Amino acid sequence: MNKSPNTAPSRPEHQTEVLIIGAGAAGLLAARDLAAAGRQVLLLEARERVGGRVHTLTPPGFTQPIEAGAEFMHGAVPLTRALLAAAGIGWQDTAGRTYIVRDGQLQADADFFAQLPLLVEKLELLTEDLPLAEFLAREFPGAQHAQLRATATQFAEGYDAADTHRVSAWALRDEWAAGGADDSPRPVGGYGPLLHWLAAQAQAAGATLHLATVVQEIRWQPSSVEVLTETGAKYHAQQVLCTVPLGVWQLPADQPGYLRFMPDLPAHRAAAAQLGFGPVIKIVLEFREVFWHERLPELEFLLSEAPVPTWWSQLPNPCPQLTGWVAGPAAQRLQAASAETILQLALDSLAELLAVSPLVLQEQLCASHVRNWGAEPYAYGAYSYPTVGSRAARAALATPVAGTLFFAGEGLHEGPDAGTVEAALRSGQAAACTLLASRA
Structure with a gap:
Protein backbone atom coordinates (compact mmCIF):
# COMPACT_ATOMS: atom_id res chain seq x y z
CA MET A 1 0.00 0.00 0.00
CA VAL A 54 -15.46 -2.94 9.22
CA HIS A 55 -12.56 -3.67 11.56
CA THR A 56 -11.33 -7.21 12.08
CA LEU A 57 -8.43 -7.31 14.52
CA THR A 58 -6.73 -9.43 17.19
CA PRO A 59 -6.15 -7.19 20.23
CA PRO A 60 -3.68 -8.20 22.96
CA GLY A 61 -4.90 -11.17 24.99
CA PHE A 62 -7.28 -12.54 22.36
CA THR A 63 -6.56 -15.92 20.81
CA GLN A 64 -8.34 -15.21 17.52
CA PRO A 65 -9.61 -12.22 15.52
CA ILE A 66 -12.63 -10.26 16.68
CA GLU A 67 -15.05 -7.99 14.85
CA ALA A 68 -15.09 -4.51 16.34
CA GLY A 69 -17.50 -3.39 13.62
CA ALA A 70 -19.73 -5.19 11.11
CA GLU A 71 -19.99 -8.91 11.84
CA PHE A 72 -23.03 -10.60 10.33
CA MET A 73 -24.42 -11.11 6.81
CA HIS A 74 -28.05 -10.03 7.21
CA GLY A 75 -30.41 -11.40 4.57
CA ALA A 76 -29.68 -12.63 1.04
CA VAL A 77 -26.77 -10.18 0.40
CA PRO A 78 -25.98 -11.51 -3.11
CA LEU A 79 -23.17 -9.06 -3.87
CA THR A 80 -21.43 -9.76 -0.56
CA ARG A 81 -21.64 -13.50 -1.18
CA ALA A 82 -20.37 -13.14 -4.75
CA LEU A 83 -17.37 -11.09 -3.63
CA LEU A 84 -16.59 -13.47 -0.77
CA ALA A 85 -16.67 -16.37 -3.23
CA ALA A 86 -14.40 -14.51 -5.66
CA ALA A 87 -11.97 -13.80 -2.82
CA GLY A 88 -12.01 -17.44 -1.74
CA ILE A 89 -13.60 -16.62 1.61
CA GLY A 90 -16.35 -18.82 3.00
CA TRP A 91 -19.12 -18.02 5.45
CA GLN A 92 -20.63 -19.94 8.32
CA ASP A 93 -24.15 -19.94 9.72
CA THR A 94 -24.63 -19.01 13.34
CA ALA A 95 -25.78 -21.81 15.62
CA GLY A 96 -27.27 -22.38 19.03
CA ARG A 97 -30.23 -21.20 21.05
CA THR A 98 -31.62 -17.78 21.89
CA TYR A 99 -32.45 -17.00 25.51
CA ILE A 100 -34.28 -14.06 27.00
CA VAL A 101 -34.17 -12.76 30.56
CA ARG A 102 -37.34 -10.89 31.48
CA ASP A 103 -38.20 -9.74 35.00
CA GLY A 104 -35.27 -11.77 36.25
CA GLN A 105 -36.60 -14.98 34.73
CA LEU A 106 -34.69 -16.97 32.12
CA GLN A 107 -36.64 -18.19 29.10
CA ALA A 108 -35.39 -20.27 26.18
CA ASP A 109 -36.05 -19.94 22.46
CA ALA A 110 -37.48 -16.45 22.45
CA ASP A 111 -38.77 -15.52 19.01
CA PHE A 112 -39.57 -11.85 18.60
CA PHE A 113 -41.52 -12.33 15.39
CA ALA A 114 -43.59 -15.28 16.62
CA GLN A 115 -44.61 -13.26 19.67
CA LEU A 116 -45.98 -10.37 17.69
CA PRO A 117 -48.34 -11.48 14.88
CA LEU A 118 -50.80 -8.75 15.85
CA LEU A 119 -48.09 -6.11 15.51
CA VAL A 120 -47.16 -7.25 12.01
CA GLU A 121 -50.83 -7.50 11.07
CA LYS A 122 -51.46 -3.89 12.16
CA LEU A 123 -48.35 -2.74 10.32
CA GLU A 124 -49.61 -4.41 7.14
CA LEU A 125 -52.80 -2.33 7.39
CA LEU A 126 -50.91 0.95 7.77
CA THR A 127 -51.84 3.24 4.86
CA GLU A 128 -49.38 6.04 5.65
CA ASP A 129 -45.91 5.94 7.09
CA LEU A 130 -45.21 7.30 10.55
CA PRO A 131 -42.58 6.86 13.26
CA LEU A 132 -42.75 3.58 15.17
CA ALA A 133 -43.36 5.28 18.54
CA GLU A 134 -46.37 7.13 17.12
CA PHE A 135 -47.69 3.94 15.53
CA LEU A 136 -47.39 1.98 18.80
CA ALA A 137 -49.07 4.71 20.83
CA ARG A 138 -51.95 4.93 18.36
CA GLU A 139 -52.54 1.24 17.65
CA PHE A 140 -51.53 -0.35 20.96
CA PRO A 141 -52.46 2.02 23.81
CA GLY A 142 -53.02 1.09 27.41
CA ALA A 143 -51.50 -1.20 29.98
CA GLN A 144 -52.65 -4.38 28.22
CA HIS A 145 -50.20 -3.69 25.38
CA ALA A 146 -47.32 -2.40 27.51
CA GLN A 147 -45.19 -5.52 26.95
CA LEU A 148 -45.77 -5.47 23.20
CA ARG A 149 -44.77 -1.81 22.99
CA ALA A 150 -41.67 -2.47 25.09
CA THR A 151 -40.61 -5.48 23.03
CA ALA A 152 -41.08 -3.71 19.69
CA THR A 153 -39.22 -0.67 20.98
CA GLN A 154 -36.39 -2.80 22.33
CA PHE A 155 -35.99 -4.61 19.02
CA ALA A 156 -36.02 -1.43 16.92
CA GLU A 157 -33.50 0.25 19.21
CA GLY A 158 -31.31 -2.81 19.65
CA TYR A 159 -31.29 -4.36 16.18
CA ASP A 160 -31.74 -1.25 14.03
CA ALA A 161 -29.90 1.17 16.37
CA ALA A 162 -32.90 3.40 15.80
CA ASP A 163 -34.68 6.21 17.58
CA THR A 164 -38.30 5.01 17.65
CA HIS A 165 -39.50 8.60 17.36
CA ARG A 166 -37.82 8.78 13.93
CA VAL A 167 -37.64 5.26 12.49
CA SER A 168 -40.10 4.38 9.73
CA ALA A 169 -42.90 1.99 10.69
CA TRP A 170 -43.23 0.96 7.04
CA ALA A 171 -39.55 0.05 6.82
CA LEU A 172 -39.74 -1.99 10.03
CA ARG A 173 -42.84 -3.75 8.70
CA ASP A 174 -40.88 -4.87 5.64
CA GLU A 175 -37.88 -5.89 7.74
CA TRP A 176 -39.90 -7.84 10.29
CA ALA A 177 -42.08 -9.53 7.66
CA ALA A 178 -38.87 -10.76 5.99
CA GLY A 179 -37.64 -12.31 9.24
CA GLY A 180 -35.20 -9.59 10.32
CA ALA A 181 -32.18 -11.18 11.95
CA ASP A 182 -33.18 -14.80 11.26
CA ASP A 183 -30.51 -15.45 8.62
CA SER A 184 -27.21 -14.03 9.82
CA PRO A 185 -24.09 -16.01 8.87
CA ARG A 186 -20.58 -14.64 9.36
CA PRO A 187 -17.68 -14.50 6.89
CA VAL A 188 -15.04 -17.02 7.95
CA GLY A 189 -12.23 -15.00 9.48
CA GLY A 190 -14.38 -11.87 9.60
CA LEU A 275 -31.75 10.21 7.60
CA GLY A 276 -31.27 8.09 10.69
CA PHE A 277 -27.78 7.12 11.83
CA GLY A 278 -27.56 5.05 14.98
CA PRO A 279 -24.78 4.64 17.54
CA VAL A 280 -23.57 1.22 18.66
CA ILE A 281 -21.18 0.02 21.36
CA LYS A 282 -19.61 -3.43 21.08
CA ILE A 283 -17.86 -5.08 24.01
CA VAL A 284 -15.96 -8.24 23.09
CA LEU A 285 -14.81 -10.44 25.97
CA GLU A 286 -12.67 -13.57 25.88
CA PHE A 287 -12.69 -15.95 28.84
CA ARG A 288 -10.61 -18.92 29.97
CA GLU A 289 -13.44 -21.33 29.20
CA VAL A 290 -17.11 -21.50 28.22
CA PHE A 291 -18.21 -21.32 31.85
CA TRP A 292 -21.81 -20.36 30.95
CA HIS A 293 -22.56 -23.71 29.30
CA GLU A 294 -24.46 -25.24 32.23
CA ARG A 295 -26.80 -22.29 32.71
CA LEU A 296 -27.19 -21.52 29.00
CA PRO A 297 -26.49 -24.64 26.91
CA GLU A 298 -25.68 -23.88 23.25
CA LEU A 299 -25.99 -20.14 23.85
CA GLU A 300 -26.21 -18.17 20.62
CA PHE A 301 -28.02 -14.97 21.65
CA LEU A 302 -28.99 -13.65 25.07
CA LEU A 303 -31.55 -10.83 25.16
CA SER A 304 -32.44 -8.83 28.26
CA GLU A 305 -33.24 -5.43 29.70
CA ALA A 306 -29.85 -5.07 31.41
CA PRO A 307 -27.72 -1.95 30.79
CA VAL A 308 -25.81 -4.04 28.23
CA PRO A 309 -28.87 -5.95 27.05
CA THR A 310 -27.73 -8.14 24.14
CA TRP A 311 -25.01 -10.77 24.10
CA TRP A 312 -23.93 -13.46 21.66
CA SER A 313 -21.39 -16.24 21.37
CA GLN A 314 -19.33 -17.29 18.38
CA LEU A 315 -21.10 -20.64 17.89
CA PRO A 316 -20.56 -22.87 16.01
CA ASN A 317 -17.00 -21.71 16.76
CA PRO A 318 -16.48 -23.01 20.32
CA CYS A 319 -14.09 -20.24 21.40
CA PRO A 320 -14.91 -18.73 24.83
CA GLN A 321 -15.89 -15.28 23.55
CA LEU A 322 -19.01 -13.25 24.27
CA THR A 323 -19.94 -10.01 22.54
CA GLY A 324 -22.04 -7.38 24.30
CA TRP A 325 -24.11 -4.92 22.30
CA VAL A 326 -25.66 -1.56 23.18
CA ALA A 327 -27.42 0.37 20.41
CA GLY A 328 -29.68 3.30 19.68
CA PRO A 329 -30.62 5.75 22.45
CA ALA A 330 -28.93 3.60 25.12
CA ALA A 331 -25.63 3.85 23.23
CA GLN A 332 -26.21 7.57 22.72
CA ARG A 333 -26.41 8.04 26.48
CA LEU A 334 -23.02 6.33 26.83
CA GLN A 335 -21.34 8.19 24.00
CA ALA A 336 -19.07 10.21 26.32
CA ALA A 337 -18.38 7.31 28.70
CA SER A 338 -14.87 5.92 29.00
CA ALA A 339 -13.99 2.44 27.78
CA GLU A 340 -13.35 1.47 31.41
CA THR A 341 -16.83 2.61 32.46
CA ILE A 342 -18.46 0.73 29.59
CA LEU A 343 -16.46 -2.43 30.32
CA GLN A 344 -17.53 -2.38 33.97
CA LEU A 345 -21.15 -1.86 32.94
CA ALA A 346 -20.84 -4.85 30.61
CA LEU A 347 -19.30 -7.08 33.27
CA ASP A 348 -21.94 -6.10 35.82
CA SER A 349 -24.70 -6.84 33.29
CA LEU A 350 -23.20 -10.17 32.31
CA ALA A 351 -22.64 -11.27 35.92
CA GLU A 352 -26.31 -10.65 36.66
CA LEU A 353 -27.52 -12.40 33.50
CA LEU A 354 -25.30 -15.44 34.00
CA ALA A 355 -26.03 -15.57 37.74
CA VAL A 356 -22.36 -15.53 38.69
CA SER A 357 -20.45 -13.21 40.98
CA PRO A 358 -18.44 -10.34 39.46
CA LEU A 359 -15.38 -11.94 41.05
CA VAL A 360 -15.89 -15.19 39.12
CA LEU A 361 -16.30 -13.18 35.92
CA GLN A 362 -13.09 -11.25 36.56
CA GLU A 363 -11.21 -14.48 37.27
CA GLN A 364 -12.44 -15.97 33.99
CA LEU A 365 -11.76 -12.86 31.89
CA CYS A 366 -8.64 -12.98 29.69
CA ALA A 367 -9.14 -10.06 27.31
CA SER A 368 -11.58 -7.28 26.46
CA HIS A 369 -12.14 -4.77 23.69
CA VAL A 370 -14.62 -1.88 23.71
CA ARG A 371 -15.59 -0.02 20.54
CA ASN A 372 -17.89 2.99 20.89
CA TRP A 373 -18.89 3.83 17.32
CA GLY A 374 -20.85 6.94 18.25
CA ALA A 375 -17.63 8.50 19.55
CA GLU A 376 -15.40 7.03 16.83
CA PRO A 377 -13.59 9.66 14.70
CA TYR A 378 -14.45 9.53 10.99
CA ALA A 379 -17.64 7.54 11.73
CA TYR A 380 -19.69 9.20 14.53
CA GLY A 381 -22.14 6.32 14.48
CA ALA A 382 -22.53 2.71 13.34
CA TYR A 383 -25.11 2.39 10.58
CA SER A 384 -28.15 4.04 9.06
CA TYR A 385 -31.81 3.31 9.63
CA PRO A 386 -34.82 4.39 7.55
Missing part, protein backbone atom coordinates in the same frame (compact mmCIF):
# COMPACT_ATOMS: atom_id res chain seq x y z
CA ASN A 2 1.09 3.53 -0.64
CA LYS A 3 0.86 5.50 2.56
CA SER A 4 1.04 9.26 2.72
CA PRO A 5 3.06 10.78 5.57
CA ASN A 6 1.41 12.50 8.50
CA THR A 7 3.54 15.56 7.91
CA ALA A 8 4.07 17.21 4.56
CA PRO A 9 6.64 20.02 4.82
CA SER A 10 6.60 20.63 1.08
CA ARG A 11 2.79 20.45 0.93
CA PRO A 12 2.76 18.23 -2.14
CA GLU A 13 0.07 18.42 -4.78
CA HIS A 14 -1.34 15.30 -6.41
CA GLN A 15 -3.18 15.08 -9.73
CA THR A 16 -5.57 12.33 -10.79
CA GLU A 17 -8.78 11.76 -12.74
CA VAL A 18 -10.93 10.48 -9.87
CA LEU A 19 -10.48 11.03 -6.15
CA ILE A 20 -12.37 8.74 -3.77
CA ILE A 21 -12.82 9.91 -0.19
CA GLY A 22 -13.04 6.96 2.21
CA ALA A 23 -11.67 3.41 1.96
CA GLY A 24 -14.61 1.56 3.46
CA ALA A 25 -16.61 -1.04 1.56
CA ALA A 26 -18.22 1.49 -0.80
CA GLY A 27 -14.99 3.33 -1.60
CA LEU A 28 -12.92 0.19 -2.12
CA LEU A 29 -15.39 -1.48 -4.48
CA ALA A 30 -15.84 1.75 -6.43
CA ALA A 31 -12.05 2.15 -6.67
CA ARG A 32 -11.68 -1.38 -7.99
CA ASP A 33 -14.40 -0.95 -10.61
CA LEU A 34 -13.23 2.49 -11.75
CA ALA A 35 -9.59 1.44 -11.99
CA ALA A 36 -10.56 -1.73 -13.86
CA ALA A 37 -12.45 0.47 -16.34
CA GLY A 38 -9.27 2.42 -17.03
CA ARG A 39 -9.81 5.47 -14.87
CA GLN A 40 -6.90 6.96 -12.91
CA VAL A 41 -8.02 6.59 -9.28
CA LEU A 42 -6.57 7.92 -6.03
CA LEU A 43 -8.23 6.74 -2.82
CA LEU A 44 -7.87 8.82 0.37
CA GLU A 45 -8.54 7.29 3.79
CA ALA A 46 -8.37 9.18 7.09
CA ARG A 47 -7.53 6.12 9.18
CA GLU A 48 -4.28 4.18 9.11
CA ARG A 49 -6.21 1.16 7.82
CA VAL A 50 -8.82 0.30 5.21
CA GLY A 51 -12.30 -0.94 6.09
CA GLY A 52 -14.10 1.97 7.70
CA ARG A 53 -16.77 0.53 9.98
CA TYR A 191 -15.13 -9.14 7.07
CA GLY A 192 -11.57 -7.78 7.23
CA PRO A 193 -10.07 -10.21 4.70
CA LEU A 194 -12.74 -9.24 2.14
CA LEU A 195 -11.98 -5.53 2.51
CA HIS A 196 -8.22 -6.14 2.23
CA TRP A 197 -8.85 -8.26 -0.86
CA LEU A 198 -10.85 -5.42 -2.43
CA ALA A 199 -8.02 -2.99 -1.63
CA ALA A 200 -5.52 -5.33 -3.27
CA GLN A 201 -7.80 -5.74 -6.30
CA ALA A 202 -8.13 -1.96 -6.66
CA GLN A 203 -4.38 -1.45 -6.45
CA ALA A 204 -3.70 -4.29 -8.88
CA ALA A 205 -6.01 -2.53 -11.34
CA GLY A 206 -3.96 0.67 -10.95
CA ALA A 207 -5.60 2.57 -8.11
CA THR A 208 -3.41 4.35 -5.55
CA LEU A 209 -4.25 4.33 -1.85
CA HIS A 210 -3.18 6.99 0.65
CA LEU A 211 -3.86 6.15 4.30
CA ALA A 212 -3.73 8.57 7.25
CA THR A 213 -4.96 11.32 4.93
CA VAL A 214 -7.69 13.40 6.57
CA VAL A 215 -9.69 15.45 4.09
CA GLN A 216 -10.96 18.75 5.48
CA GLU A 217 -12.23 20.66 2.46
CA ILE A 218 -13.45 19.97 -1.07
CA ARG A 219 -13.32 22.97 -3.41
CA TRP A 220 -15.07 22.32 -6.65
CA GLN A 221 -16.31 23.70 -9.92
CA PRO A 222 -17.54 21.67 -12.90
CA SER A 223 -14.88 19.13 -13.96
CA SER A 224 -12.32 20.49 -11.50
CA VAL A 225 -11.87 19.64 -7.82
CA GLU A 226 -9.25 20.59 -5.26
CA VAL A 227 -9.15 18.58 -2.04
CA LEU A 228 -7.29 19.93 1.01
CA THR A 229 -6.09 17.73 3.88
CA GLU A 230 -5.31 18.60 7.48
CA THR A 231 -1.56 18.50 6.72
CA GLY A 232 -1.91 21.06 3.95
CA ALA A 233 -1.50 18.57 1.10
CA LYS A 234 -3.60 19.27 -1.99
CA TYR A 235 -5.15 16.81 -4.39
CA HIS A 236 -6.59 17.74 -7.78
CA ALA A 237 -9.05 15.72 -9.83
CA GLN A 238 -11.71 16.00 -12.49
CA GLN A 239 -14.24 14.11 -10.37
CA VAL A 240 -14.66 13.12 -6.72
CA LEU A 241 -16.58 10.24 -5.18
CA CYS A 242 -17.33 10.98 -1.51
CA THR A 243 -18.11 7.89 0.57
CA VAL A 244 -17.96 9.33 4.10
CA PRO A 245 -20.54 7.99 6.61
CA LEU A 246 -23.77 9.80 7.44
CA GLY A 247 -22.21 10.70 10.78
CA VAL A 248 -19.73 12.95 9.00
CA TRP A 249 -22.46 14.55 6.89
CA GLN A 250 -24.48 15.28 10.03
CA LEU A 251 -21.70 16.99 12.02
CA PRO A 252 -22.18 20.67 12.94
CA ALA A 253 -19.85 23.03 11.10
CA ASP A 254 -17.97 23.93 14.28
CA GLN A 255 -17.19 20.33 15.27
CA PRO A 256 -13.90 18.54 14.52
CA GLY A 257 -14.30 16.18 11.60
CA TYR A 258 -16.67 18.45 9.67
CA LEU A 259 -16.16 18.09 5.91
CA ARG A 260 -16.41 21.43 4.14
CA PHE A 261 -17.58 21.82 0.55
CA MET A 262 -16.92 25.07 -1.31
CA PRO A 263 -19.40 25.96 -2.68
CA ASP A 264 -21.48 24.22 -0.03
CA LEU A 265 -24.13 21.60 -0.81
CA PRO A 266 -27.13 22.69 1.30
CA ALA A 267 -29.59 20.29 -0.39
CA HIS A 268 -27.31 17.33 0.29
CA ARG A 269 -26.73 18.35 3.91
CA ALA A 270 -30.47 18.80 4.44
CA ALA A 271 -31.09 15.34 2.99
CA ALA A 272 -28.43 13.80 5.25
CA ALA A 273 -30.05 15.41 8.30
CA GLN A 274 -33.34 13.66 7.49
CA THR A 387 -36.85 7.36 8.72
CA VAL A 388 -40.19 8.60 7.48
CA GLY A 389 -39.38 10.13 4.10
CA SER A 390 -35.95 8.55 3.91
CA ARG A 391 -36.42 7.25 0.37
CA ALA A 392 -36.51 10.79 -1.03
CA ALA A 393 -33.72 11.93 1.28
CA ARG A 394 -31.43 9.07 0.22
CA ALA A 395 -32.08 9.83 -3.43
CA ALA A 396 -31.28 13.50 -2.85
CA LEU A 397 -28.05 12.73 -1.01
CA ALA A 398 -26.93 10.34 -3.76
CA THR A 399 -27.59 12.86 -6.55
CA PRO A 400 -24.38 13.80 -8.44
CA VAL A 401 -23.47 17.47 -8.78
CA ALA A 402 -22.44 18.91 -12.15
CA GLY A 403 -20.98 15.59 -13.30
CA THR A 404 -18.19 16.33 -10.84
CA LEU A 405 -19.21 15.31 -7.32
CA PHE A 406 -20.56 11.81 -6.69
CA PHE A 407 -21.69 10.16 -3.47
CA ALA A 408 -21.91 6.65 -2.02
CA GLY A 409 -22.07 4.74 1.26
CA GLU A 410 -24.36 2.36 3.12
CA GLY A 411 -26.54 5.24 4.27
CA LEU A 412 -27.33 6.19 0.67
CA HIS A 413 -28.51 2.77 -0.46
CA GLU A 414 -32.24 2.32 -0.86
CA GLY A 415 -33.45 -1.24 -0.42
CA PRO A 416 -33.89 -4.15 1.98
CA ASP A 417 -30.18 -4.21 2.84
CA ALA A 418 -30.08 -0.74 4.44
CA GLY A 419 -27.50 -0.41 7.20
CA THR A 420 -25.34 -3.34 6.07
CA VAL A 421 -22.04 -4.05 4.34
CA GLU A 422 -24.12 -5.20 1.37
CA ALA A 423 -25.68 -1.72 1.19
CA ALA A 424 -22.23 -0.10 1.17
CA LEU A 425 -20.98 -2.43 -1.57
CA ARG A 426 -24.06 -1.89 -3.72
CA SER A 427 -23.87 1.87 -3.28
CA GLY A 428 -20.19 1.95 -4.25
CA GLN A 429 -20.85 -0.24 -7.27
CA ALA A 430 -23.76 1.95 -8.40
CA ALA A 431 -21.80 5.18 -7.92
CA ALA A 432 -18.90 3.83 -9.98
CA CYS A 433 -21.32 2.98 -12.81
CA THR A 434 -22.88 6.45 -12.63
CA LEU A 435 -19.47 8.12 -12.64
CA LEU A 436 -18.29 6.09 -15.65
CA ALA A 437 -21.50 6.87 -17.54
CA SER A 438 -21.02 10.60 -16.93
CA ARG A 439 -17.91 10.56 -19.14
CA ALA A 440 -19.01 7.90 -21.61
